[in-house]
């Protein structure tokens with residue numbers, strides 16, 4: 001990328017020195033200056049009178065607006081043309097002449113900056129003075145150094161100086177050309193200062209860093225005068241307003257097309273190539289080094305010379321420009337004896353006017369100059385383009401590309417194909433009427449129109465962030481479930497979908513547990529953001545024990561989770577993840593899960609009883625959880641149904657958890673097994689297999705009457721507990737969840753029928769359909785509160 005810019009810089013340097021050569025007969029130290037393609041377009045001062053007049057005539061032929069009667073405009077349009085170097089002046093000058101020719105419509109301001117004012121580059125601003133333009137502003141904006149950093153600093157310097165000038169000139173329109181860094185500074189300053197910008201030659205593609213600059217200027221510009229049909233299409237594709245894009249053609253083509261027919265062209269051809277040479281029976285060769293690939297470009301140069309020697313036609317060959325690599329090329333040329341070869345005429349410089357005649361009447365042009373690709377098409381001259389230097393440039397049918405010029409044969413065949421042919425004159429880059437079009441375009445600018453640009457974006461699907469499905473899928477909560485056995489983290493979407501789940505054994509100590517929680521949460525949050533495209537809104541934590549949800553503190557835990565009392569869990573998690581954190585007891589979380597995603601949706605009052613290792617629950621009244629005064633409401637596992645009864649994890653006796661929890665059933669199963677009373681026919685225990693509640697249930701199913709009796713007791717105890725709940729809070733619905741839920745549904749319903757008050761008889765007992773009530777409940781705290789924005 002960067003070296004491409006180097007090509008440009010030194011090209012311009014060369015070009016401007018070439019200009020200097022023409023301005024003063026013998027400037028010191030530039031004896032090896034060669035003609036460069038852009039120079040062709042730069043020779044504005046020659047024939048300027050003729051051009052000026054023809055310009056005026058062209059304009060008069062064009063439809064003339066009826067002055068003040070034409071809608072709106074009462075005063076002349078004040079147009080500021082800013083030129084930075086000789087190359088852009090060659091495109092801008094025809095427009096400046098045109099503007100000057102219509103003083104009744106336009107007021108012209110000329111601003112000169114960039115390399116125009118640099119001595120080494122030939123002080124080319126003098127050309128502008130010689131063309132009789134008043135230069136209103138001269139800005140020294142070039143920071144010397146000729147490298148990338150100097151270029152950037154030059155942009156900065158221009159940006160410092162431009163505001164003053166623009167303020168003083170107050171132009172209606174600023175005309176900017178092309179893709180140079182100076183032009184970017186101009187466009188930036190004008191756009192920020194609310195000056196309308198007309199950009200010339202936007203939308204073109206060259207395949208170098210210039211593209212970025214050119215497109216950036218297009219984005220800042222309000223109006224576009226472009227050269228080619230595809231440039232116009234590119235500007236439209238870049239969302240520029242079509243009504244502000246005009247396909248005008250290249251302004252320098254106006255002159256090119258009017259000037260190339262000269263009566264004395266044969267004299268010129270004879271003077272450069274010898275008296276015996278005929279029209280279209282000679283070759284013009286012009287090959288420059290490619291600074292990004294010097295080695296290959298020298299190789300191509302060598303092959304081209306070999307092919308030309310074999311082809312045996314009179315050839316005018318120009319020395320390469322002075323970019324890096326050119327010395328090596330000249331050595332190759334000398335080695336092959338080109339300068340003494342009878343077929344060749346090797347020259348360093350041809351005056352512009354004559355070069356036009358030579359190219360337009362050549363049998364073929366070969367090399368890699370942009371003149372071949374761009375300008376020769378206007379004459380219909382066949383061109384062979386070697387290598388990649390012009391990749392991306394739009395070309396006419398007259399150009400035959402030999403991109404991979406790796407053999408002499410290939411180039412020779414290309415010469416055979418192209419030499420002596422004639423192509424229709426290509427109008428790709430212009431038809432000779434660019435300037436009148438641009439002037440008319442300028443006149444059509446309505447200064448009352450809002451200055452603010454509108455971009456024409458293609459219709460896109462309705463803004464994705466407003467799409468409810470998208471919100472439901474991507475806005476998520478991090479849910480944590482701290483159980484007696486496992487520590488689990490999940491990413492839960494707004495829809496209640498568990499996007500991903502992570503599980504680790506719950507550590508036994510406080511320190512290890514906190515560290516693991518923080519690590520799992522951080523990893524999951526990162527995974528969500530990077531891999532799953534989920535936006536985490538907050539963290540919900542479900543934990544065993546009594547919880548103060550307002551403070552995010554676990555007040556007290558039973559021995560199921562050790563070292564888990566008086567623990568502030570919210571602060572470390574919130575500090576680490578920088579997210580809001582909600583904490584509640586696992587029974588409460590199960591109820592919240594039902595409220596948001598399960599049977600509790602739309603039910604004002606309901607109770608959830610969750611049976612796992614222990615028994616927990618949650619009470620929802622008027623749509624809200626009941627926490628109680630010291631946060632031990634809904635400790636449903638510790639509803640006592642007996643004055644004595646088995647010992648409970650809470651230290652008391654006769655709690656339903658001591659009868660009906662998984663741990664209680666396991667305890668009973670073990671006891672039976674120890675007495676050899678558990679296993680019946682059809683059951684077996686592997687060696688080392690742990691006895692669990694499931695064995696008790698299987699044994700009962702297989703007719704173990706002792707097991708059956710125990711389960712009946714458990715069911716009755718739970719049922720009785722639930723009857724107490726019905727009589728205490730009178731819910732509309734009881735949701736049983738946890739692994740033993742389906743087992744307990746019948747006994748609970750039976751207990752209600754037998755023992756509940758008649759008013760409580762009709763209350764439904766349903767089994768939860770949620771797979772992960774604790775995780776979903778934890779997530780629902782986040783999803784409900786963040787979307788309500790009440791945190």
Ligand SMILES: [Zn+2]
Nearest residue numbers: 638648650655
């Ligand atoms: Zn208890």
